[in-house]
Amino acid sequence: MTDLRLDKTPQHVAIIMDGNGRWARKQSLSRLEGHKRGSEVAREIVTAASRIGISYLTLYAFSSENWRRDPHEVSGLMALLKHYLETEAEELHKEGVRLKIIGERGLLPNTILNLVEHVEDLTKSNKKLMLQMAVSYGSRAEIINAVQEIAQKARDRRIDPDKITEQVFEQHLYTAGVPDPDLLLRTSGEQRISNYLLWQVAYTELVFVDKFWPDFTPEDFMEAILTYQNRERRFGTAA
Numbered sequence: 001m002t003d004l005r006l007d008k009t010p011q012h013v014a015i016i017m018d019g020n021g022r023w024a025r026k027q028s029l030s031r032l033e034g035h036k037r038g039s040e041v042a043r044e045i046v047t048a049a050s051r052i053g054i055s056y057l058t059l060y061a062f063s064s065e066n067w068r069r070d071p072h073e074v075s076g077l078m079a080l081l082k083h084y085l086e087t088e089a090e091e092l093h094k095e096g097v098r099l100k101i102i103g104e105r106g107l108l109p110n111t112i113l114n115l116v117e118h119v120e121d122l123t124k125s126n127k128k129l130m131l132q133m134a135v136s137y138g139s140r141a142e143i144i145n146a147v148q149e150i151a152q153k154a155r156d157r158r159i160d161p162d163k164i165t166e167q168v169f170e171q172h173l174y175t176a177g178v179p180d181p182d183l184l185l186r187t188s189g190e191q192r193i194s195n196y197l198l199w200q201v202a203y204t205e206l207v208f209v210d211k212f213w214p215d216f217t218p219e220d221f222m223e224a225i226l227t228y229q230n231r232e233r234r235f236g237t238a239a
Contacts (some may be wrong), residue, residue: 004052004222008229010182012056013049014197014204017042019188019212026212032076037214039080043088048218050095050129051053056178057131060196064104064138067219078112081135086117089122096128102174103137130178137174139198147173175200183228186214203235 015039024034042059047058061075092099100115108116149172153159159168170176180200186192189210193201207214207224 005229006053008063008106009053010225010228011054012058012179012181012183013054013069013225014058014060014181014184014201016060016184016186016194016196017046017213018186018194019189020214022188023212028137030072032080034214035077035080039084041214041216044218045216045221046092046097046129047095048221050097052222055129056181057129058102058134058175058178058181058197059131060134060137060194062103062135064107064136064141065195067107067136078109082112082115085112085119090097092119092131093123093126096126097132098123100130100132100180101135102142103133103135104141107135107136132175132178134196137196139195142174143199145174158223170199173199180204181206182233183224185209185224187216193234203233205231205233 020034020038021031022034022039029034040060045059048058061081066077067074089099099119101120105113105116145154146169150159150164150169154161154164173196180202181204183198183206184193184197184204185207186203187209189208191208197204205228205229209220209224211220
């Protein structure tokens with residue numbers, strides 16, 4: 001914390017929380033135990049992000065491809081999400097955190113969807129931190145959905161095709177109204193984007209950490225922020 005420059009804190013940090021299963025295997029535990037520990041780390045990082053003044057935090061919790069995993073694991077992940085929403089709603093609200101779920105909501109079980117809508121409504125006026133959880137999320141599906149919405153509006157003559165700009169397109173993404181990430185962090189040592197925020201990370205700084213997510217600490221998070229602060233962002237301009 002003492003080395004961080006609060007005037008250079010990224011406004012928006014996105015995280016790919018990778019490595020729960022491999023961490024569990026190394027500990028001779030079930031994959032679900034890895035996900036449980038991962039959810040505890042997520043809670044710690046939300047607190048750390050709020051503490052240093054980050055305005056937006058987007059966590060990749062469950063991808064659209066994850067539905068193809070073993071049904072027992074998927075069921076366990078949905079139960080874990082349900083538990084998180086039930087137990088953390090009041091705490092998020094008390095801490096001034098607004099929760100928003102981005103992804104293909106229609107694929108979620110009704111019990112989860114009802115909880116999501118309840119927590120979103122409860123926290124909708126909070127301003128300290130917006131926590132976006134990407135659940136049943138895939139960036140290609142997000143982009144296709146945006147294209148379909150714009151095409152329908154053009155067909156209905158509610159939008160002029162010649163006036164479709166980047167800003168218009170962004171208004172049809174799940175992240176509409178949220179600035180692009182300044183920093184994308186991925187744990188586990190893997191160096192891929194994995195169909196995550198493909199449009200939004202065009203000029204985002206990338207940091208890859210050689211730790212599984214369950215081993216990731218608030219100190220590691222601060223180190224990643226410090227790495228970001230020591231870079232010079234050019235947004236495609238000359239050096």
